[in-house]
Amino acid sequence: MGIVLGDNRYGKAETRVVRIVRDSPRHEIRDRNVSTALRGDFVDAHQTGDQAHVLPTDSQKNTVFAYAQEHGGEAAEDYAVTVADRLLEASPYATSAQVRVEEYTWDRIAVGGSEAGHDHSFVRRGTETRTCVVTVEGRGSYRRLHVLSGLADLTVLKSTGSEFQGFLKDRYTTLAEADDRVLATSLTAWWRWRSQFSTGATDGPDWDASYDSVKALLLETFATTYSRALQETLLLMGQAVLRAHPDLAEIRFSAPNKHHFVVDLAAFGMDNPGEVFHADDRPYGLIEAQVRRDDVGDEAVAWRDVPGFC
Numbered sequence: 001m002g003i004v005l006g007d008n009r010y011g012k013a014e015t016r017v018v019r020i021v022r023d024s025p026r027h028e029i030r031d032r033n034v035s036t037a038l039r040g041d042f043v044d045a046h047q048t049g050d051q052a053h054v055l056p057t058d059s060q061k062n063t064v065f066a067y068a069q070e071h072g073g074e075a076a077e078d079y080a081v082t083v084a085d086r087l088l089e090a091s092p093y094a095t096s097a098q099v100r101v102e103e104y105t106w107d108r109i110a111v112g113g114s115e116a117g118h119d120h121s122f123v124r125r126g127t128e129t130r131t132c133v134v135t136v137e138g139r140g141s142y143r144r145l146h147v148l149s150g151l152a153d154l155t156v157l158k159s160t161g162s163e164f165q166g167f168l169k170d171r172y173t174t175l176a177e178a179d180d181r182v183l184a185t186s187l188t189a190w191w192r193w194r195s196q197f198s199t200g201a202t203d204g205p206d207w208d209a210s211y212d213s214v215k216a217l218l219l220e221t222f223a224t225t226y227s228r229a230l231q232e233t234l235l236l237m238g239q240a241v242l243r244a245h246p247d248l249a250e251i252r253f254s255a256p257n258k259h260h261f262v263v264d265l266a267a268f269g270m271d272n273p274g275e276v277f278h279a280d281d282r283p284y285g286l287i288e289a290q291v292r293r294d295d296v297g298d299e300a301v302a303w304r305d306v307p308g309f310c
Contacts (some may be wrong), residue, residue, distance in 0.1 A: 003044050009035030009305070011098075015064045019072030021046040029189065030072050033102040034080075034285040036060045036087060040094035041179040044122040053093035063087060075207035078145055080134035088139055096137040098305065101153070103130040128154035130211060131190070133306055146302035147204070147209060150190035155258070156219065157184035163229040182260035182277060183227055185287075188216065191241065192302055205247060214251075217241050230257055230287045238291025249299070250292035257285035 013035045021028035044050040080099040087097040105125040108117025128151045137144040165177035221240045228232045260277040
């Protein structure tokens with residue numbers, strides 16, 4: 001029985017790059033954490049230590065910074081595609097390049113009662129992180145582009161309009177049924193673009209506007225629909241996004257249930273009609289789901305190396 005090298009990749013993880021766009025008095029910030037990875041013919045590096053086919057990870061880091069100067073003001077997806085193409089150009093032995101971007105949002109500081117906010121002073125938003133994963137396979141007419149957009153740690157809570165009852169019970173069940181409960185989660189969601197944006201075309205959608213629209217739909221659906229289970233809420237959210245965005249093929253969710261347990265105040269001679277809760281961060285229920293169109297395939301390459309999804 002022989003022993004052989006299996007699947008492998010290498011790259012530079014978590015390059016922190018901040019790009020300030022200064023082309024007008026009103027500045028913009030693109031604050032990103034960028035990870036790159038290459039797959040291809042790197043067998044010799046593993047078997048003999050020969051680095052002739054290897055583009056150093058330091059070169060990948062430098063590409064991230066150099067392209068932040070030229071393209072860093074663009075949407076995360078456009079920037080990631082450009083970096084991936086450059087890495088394939090610089091590494092002829094690579095067959096695919098993946099660029100993952102986490103983008104941290106800064107809001108303008110409000111001054112003088114103006115809704116527009118200050119031109120060049122910002123406050124870091126304490127909510128979700130915008131994400132994208134771009135995978136480019138091949139070159140020229142063989143080039144295939146796979147784009148995932150998403151968000152992580154979007155923490156939401158509804159103080160009513162949710163229940164959890166009628167569940168299976170066994171000898172170890174102690175959880176009481178609830179017809180009115182707090183529903184909260186820290187949502188991670190990824191949405192995959194349809195194939196018309198996966199053929200190497202240079203003109204993609206308005207990534208920024210799409211992100212804002214998808215996020216707004218997720219929040220509105222969470223807020224306005226009655227929830228009999230977090231599973232039901234995720235399905236409704238996914239359906240709302242796909243109905244509004246025909247250019248998306250699917251959306252996937254990972255949603256830890258942020259439990260809020262009613263505190264028993266009877267020992268203090270006090271009633272607690274669902275007003276005081278203990279927020280318990282672990283252990284937690286983890287609900288995951290895919291919502292997809294029935295006429296699209298899995299696109300396994302797009303999801304490769306994206307952890308935490310069923």
